[in-house]
């Protein structure tokens with residue numbers, strides 16, 4: 001796999017950093033998640049392929065253990081508020097001094113500087129400050145955050161993983177590590193570069209929800225079918241739009257022009273009425289195999305059995321029967337091989353990891369009995 005041999009220490013976080021760690025693990029990195037002690041259950045649902053060490057970082061001996069793990073690793077990924085790592089004596093200066101090749105990735109909402117740097121926040125706040133939230137939502141409605149996808153995952157976890165891979169590539173030339181300041185505000189904004197750079201095309205001149213790509217246009221929207229499901233329509237180009245009209249059984253001569261914005265409400269009404277005349281499966285049979293750009297809106301439970309996804313193996317079931325997306329993109333020679341086993345319990349790998357990182361058996365026992373580390377191997381065997 002592309003990242004085989006790369007060792008990552010991931011400090012346990014909420015959602016974006018775990019996703020970043022999972023991407024790295026999917027593509028072959030060895031990812032060790034550092035959990036807190038005295039915690040019964042992890043909230044990390046993005047733990048595929050990781051190992052877990054439970055370590056008390058409030059104790060200087062715990063800090064020393066983490067330093068030692070970082071000396072023998074390639075990447076440390078930290079998801080805390082600005083200043084938390086420095087307060088624990090684990091700031092970039094401390095760790096890079098001991099391992100100048102270390103890539104020190106800091107994944108935060110607002111970045112390491114600026115007036116919001118120390119503030120708490122979540123996806124919706126970062127999306128708001130990126131400018132993008134102002135553009136998301138239906139006409140005459142308030143801005144609407146599309147799950148926590150844009151800032152936490154696209155602009156956060158994924159962008160940070162990209163930064164780590166870039167830093168690893170650069171290190172192969174320079175031999176040096178570096179610090180990555182991954183701000184979810186900036187990551188989200190960057191993912192949204194199209195919004196800024198396509199304004200000159202007039203794509204976003206109208207109020208929120210009234211533009212071509214934000215559900216303003218009837219040919220770029222979803223429609224309810226007779227069985228209460230939905231179809232997605234993305235027939236932008238005239239030649240594809242013509243196929244939409246044909247599939248719907250409409251006559252172009254009876255309809256207003258596609259790009260006549262003032263007629264969009266009327267056109268939407270027509271499409272809405274027609275779509276309710278058939279089930280989703282019936283509409284799929286009409287449009288599959290055409291270029292009308294019309295597809296069923298599948299639920300998370302339906303994706304696995306859709307013929308297209310099935311043919312590509314786009315989703316898979318792990319050993320627990322849980323369905324999830326196959327890592328993307330697909331590399332021809334060194335594709336990702338996602339782990340199919342269950343996620344680790346907190347502290348499941350404490351002993352084995354410490355041993356591998358050069359701790360003597362007696363040292364490990366001392367750390368365990370002092371409560372600086374915890375091991376939950378027994379639970380893992382149940």
Ligand SMILES: C[C@H](CCC[C@@H](C)[C@H]1CC[C@H]2[C@@H]3[C@H](O)C[C@@H]4C[C@H](O)CC[C@]4(C)[C@H]3C[C@H](O)[C@]12C)C(=O)SCCNC(=O)CCNC(=O)[C@H](O)C(C)(C)COP(=O)(O)OP(=O)(O)OC[C@H]1O[C@@H](n2cnc3c(N)ncnc32)[C@H](O)[C@@H]1OP(=O)(O)O
Nearest residue numbers: 014035036043056057058079080081108109120121122123
């Ligand atoms: C919208 C998303 C978030 C979605 C997450 C939800 C899915 C989950 C959120 C809450 C979960 C529920 C909850 O936990 C209760 C139940 C628990 C149960 O087990 C399961 C069910 C639950 C209902 C559970 C269900 C779900 O999991 C939840 C609903 C996001 O937007 S995520 C993005 C968040 N933002 C960032 O990541 C940006 C960077 N980080 C920050 O800004 C801050 O970390 C943040 C997120 C604001 C949190 O601030 P906080 O004050 O809590 O922490 P920090 O200031 O960062 O400091 C960390 C402190 O922890 C100490 N520490 C760290 N590691 C260790 C260690 N190994 N040992 C000891 N101590 C450690 C560190 O020293 C800091 O201590 P101090 O405060 O003393 O400095």
